[in-house]
Amino acid sequence: MESINWRALAPIGVFFLLCIVIAIFSPNFLSVSNAVRILNASAIPVVLVMGATFVILMGSIDLSVEGIVALCAVVTASLVLNDTFSANLGFWAIPFAVLAGGIIGAANGATHVFLKVPSFMVTLGIGFVCLGIATAALGGFPVRISDRGFRALTLGRTLGLPNGIWLAAAAVFVAYVIQERTRLGRYVYAIGTDEITARQSGVPVERTRILVFVLAGFFSGLAGVMAAAQLGQGHALIASGRLFTTITAVVVGGTALSGGVGSVLNSVVGVLIVIVLTNGMVLMGVPPFVQQGVQGFLIIVAVTLALDRRQLLVVK
Amino acid sequence: MTEKQKELLRNLVPIFTLLALVLGIAAFEPGFLKPANLVTVTADTMTLFLMASGATFVIMLGSIDLSIQAIASMTSCILAALLPMFGGTALLIALAGGATAGVLSGLVVNYFRIPSFVATLAIGGIMTSVAFWASNERSIYISDEDKSTWLNWATGTSVGIDHEVVVGLVVLATLSAILSLTRFGRLVRAVGSQERAVVASGINVNRIKFFAFVISGLMAGLAGIVMAARLGSGSPTLASEFLLPAIACIIVGGTAITGGVGSIWKTFVGALIIAVVRIGMTFVGITVLAQQIVFGLVLVIAVAMTIDRTKVSVVK
C-alpha cells in the first residue's frame, strides 16, 4: 500500500485554509456569484499552466508565455471580424492562432535543443521577439474585435457557466490524458527526473523536449485566443503579468522547478490558490499593486518548500 | 598559443563589431562621427551600461539577475518621492533600496537554494510592488529646483562632456578594478568557472555570490537614479523595457552566461553596440516598435555563440 503523499496534498490544504480565512474576513467571498467569478478569472491561467507544467516537469522553464499569448491574441483579433484588417474567419481563426503558438513553441524547443542554449535564455529572447512582432504589426495600436458571436467563446454561457470555464476544463482533460496516458507524458517525467538514465533507456530526449515546447505553445496560443475573445481586442500588452501568475501557480501547486515532480492537476490547484488570494485581497480592500509582491513572495516560499535540497550541489 | 589567440579573438570581435556598426551608420550619415555626437550617443547609453554593469558580476558567476529593471524603477520612485522631503539623503535611501533588493536576492539564492532566475524574478515582483507603493501608482515629477540642486552630478555638463559619461567611466573604472585587482573579483571568476573546485578549496562561495547580487542591485539602483534624473520623473514602470537590452549588452560584449568569462569593459562595449544598433535600426527604417524583435534575436544568437557547452552535460 502506498503511503499518502502529503506533499502532493498540501496545496489542496492550503487552498481550503485560504478560503476559510478569507471567508471569515469577508462573508461575500462565499457566494455562488463570487465562486463563478473566481472560476472565470482562473480560466486563462489554467490553460497557461497546462503547458508550463510540462515544461517545468522537464526541468526547463518557459519565459515566453506573455509574448506568445500576446501574439496569438493579435493573430486571433486580426483574423475574425475586426476594425483594422479585412478578415472574417470567425471560429476558423482559432486553429490559426493555436498553430501560431505551436510554431513559436517549436522555435523555442528547436533553438533550445539544437543550439544547446538553456531554456530560460531562449524563451526570454523569443518572448521578446513575439512581443516585438505583436507591437510592430499593429504599429502599437490594438485590434478591436467586432465579431460578437466570436466573443461568446468566453463570454457566453453553457449550463450556467461561462464558456471560458468549459474551455479551461477541456484543456485540463487533454493535458491530464497526455500526462498520464501518452508516451510524451511519461517521457517528460523520465527526463525531468534523470535525463541521462532516460536517454540510456532509449527515451528520445531531443524530440520530447521540442514536442513539449510545441505543446506549451499550443496551450499559450489557446490562452491568446481566449484573452482576445474575453477583452474583445488584441494588442501587445494584453498578457502583461501572465508569466508571473503562471510560474507562481505552477510552483505553488507543488511542481518542483528541478523537474520530475508534480502534475497538471497540482497546477490547477495552484491557479485556484493564486486567484482566490487575489480575489480575497480585492474583497479585503488590499491595493492591487501589492499582488505582484505577494506572488513574488509566494514563489520563494513554494519553491523553498518543494526543493529537494539533497540533490543540489550547485545552484546557479 | 591557440588558447591565447582564441582569447584575443573573443576580446576583439565585439570591438570590431562596434567599429563596423559605427562606420556603417557614418556611411549613411557622416555627421554621426562628430565628437559631440559620439559623446551624446555615449551619454544616452550610460543608463543601460550602469544597469548591466553590476549584473555582469552575477552573470560571471553563471547566475542571472532578472530583477534589475524592477530595481531601477523602484529607486526612481523612491528618489522622486523623497527628494522634496529629504534632499540629498533621498539619493542614499534610493541606493540603499537597490542594495537591499540585491541583499534579498543573494539571501534567497544562498539560503533557500532557489535558482537565481526564479529568485530574482520573484524579488523583481516584490520590488515592483514596492515601486507602486512608493509612487502611489503614478509618475512623480522631480522639480527643476531639486534637479539642479541634487541631480546635477548626473545630468549636467562640464567642459562639453555630459556628466552621464563621467559617471559611467567612474563606474567602469571602479568595477573593473574590483573584478581584476581584488580577491573577490578573482573568486567571482573562479565560482563561474568551476564552483565545485572553489568549494572544495574551502572558499565561502555563498559570500561571493551574496556580494555579487548586492553589487548588481546597487548598480541597478544607481541606473534608476540617473534615469529619473534624465527624465525628470520617477515611475514604477520607468525601466520595464530595459531588462532585455541590459542582458543583451552583457552577452553581446562577450560575457558568457555559463560564467567564468567576462569583464566590465566588455559590457561597456556591449552597451555601445546595443545603442548603435538601435540608432542604426532607425536609419534603416526599422520602427522603434520592432526593435524588441531584433534585440530578442540578438540575445539568443549571442548566447548561443558565447556559451561554453563543455560545462553543462544536461542543458535544461
Added chain:
Amino acid sequence: MQPLLELRKVTKEFPGVRALDSVDLHVDRREVVGLIGENGAGKSTLVKILAGIHRIDSGSMLFDGSPASFRSPRDAFNHGLTMVFQEQSIIPTLTVAENIFLGREQEFLRFGVIDKRAMNAAAEVELAKVHLDCNPATKCASLDFAARQMVEIAKALSLDGRIDSDIVILLDEPTSVLERQEIDLLFEIIKELKAKASIIFISHRLDEVLQVSDRVYVLRDGAVVHETASTEATITGLHEHMVGRQLDHEYYRENKQRELFGESVLSVRNLTIEGEFRNLSFDLAEGQILGIAGVVGSGRESFARCLGGLLPPSNGEILVDGKPVRLNQPHQAVLAGFGFVPSERKSEGIVTGLSVSENMTLAAGDRFSRFGFIKFEQERTECQRWIDRLRIRTPSTKTPMQSLSGGNQQKVVLSKWQIFGSKVAVLDHPTRGIDVGAKEDVYELIREMADQGVAIILLGDTLEEVIGLSNSILVLKDGEVSAKFQAPVGAKPDQIELISKMV
C-alpha cells in the same frame, strides 16, 4: 558450440593509460561467467564497452556469431545485451511497469494512448520471473533498494521473448547493497535465469562469484590474467592472480620513508556517516602516512570526503592538535588544517578558467592580498618558487590551468595546500589518470610533505601504491575497519594479505 558473446583481442586506450589490453573473453549460452579484478583492473571499461558507452580501439566483439558494435546502452539492449548497473537506471517518479517498459511503450499503444491495464499485466509477468511481489502501478520511489534492483532485473528479462536472439544479462556488483536474505534470493533467481539467459556476474565478493559462476575470469592491469572453471578455483588462488607484480621499492621512494614521527596531529574517534562507514578511530602524527585500503563501496571515499568537509559526519569526534573541530563545511575543514585533494581533479581539484598561480593561491588568498587587493608581485614570486621546486611544466604563472598536463595539474593542486600550510593532507587517488613520470614526481612530493611534518591520509589508486607509500594501513570493508597493518620499510605487508581483508 558457438559462444553467444565473444571478445577477441579487444584493446581500449585512454590518454596515458591502456585500460584494456588485448582481452579475449567469451560467454556461452546458458552460462554464468564471473569477472573479478582489483579496482582499476579494467572491469568498468569492459562493462562500458559491452554497454555501448565506449567504442573499442582494436579487436572485435561478436554477438550471436556476428560482429557487433553497440552505439548506446539502448542499442545494446535492443540486441539482447542488457545490464543491471550499480548505479541504478530506475526512474523513481515512474511506476514499476513504466520503468520496465520505458522507451518500449509501442506494444501497449491504443490510438496513441497507453493501455495501462495491458502494460501492468505484462509487467506482472516480468515481476513473477524475479519473484517480486509488488503492484506494477506502484511508483518506484516507494520501493526499497533491493526491490528496485529486482525491477532492474525484471526490466532486463523483459527482453526475453521480445527479441529473436538469446539474451546476456550483465550484473555489475549486484550484491553490494543487498542483505543476506536478498542475496540468497538473487542467487536463486540467477539459477532459474540460466534456463533462459547467459549472465556475466561482476563482484568483489569472491565467495559469491564462486558460488554462482560456472567460469571465472581474472582481470589485472587491463588484461585477462587467468581463466578457470569455478569448481577448480580457490579464493586464495584467485587473490594471487588479482594482485600484481612485486612491489618496486625504489618506485615508491621507500628509502625516503620516515620511521620517526613528530607530535600527534589528528585523532579520529568513532567517526560515522550513516550508510557509509562506522566507528572509525585512529591517530596520526606529523610526517606519518596512513594508507586507507578498501574496494569501491567500502566507505573509504566517503571518509576522505568527510575530512574534506564535503560530507558532514553523523557521529563521532575529530581532534586536530587535541582540539575538537567541526567539519560540516569545506571551509571549516580547511581552517581546521585539512587539505583535500579530490579524486575528480577536473571538476573539484582545479579551476579550469583560472591561471596556474591563481589556482595555487586559491586557498591561501588572504596571505596574498591587502584590503582585498591582490599583491600580484608577491604572489608571482611565491608561485614561481613552487613551480621550480615541484618541476611543474608550465610556460609561466599566468598560463591557463587547462593547458597543463594532468600530472602538472595535480602538482598544482598539491602545492595549493602546501602554500596554504595544511597540517593534514587528505589525498584521494592523487595519481589517478596521470602518466608514469608524473606519478613518480607525485610520490616524491608526498615524501617531501611528510618530511616537512604534514600528516598524510592516502587513498591509493592501486594496492601497491598504498603499501609502497604508507607507514601504516587501515583496511575498510563494508564501512568498518577490518584490519590494521604496520608498513615499515623492509616489513611491508603482502598484497594478498590485504586483499583477503578487503573482499
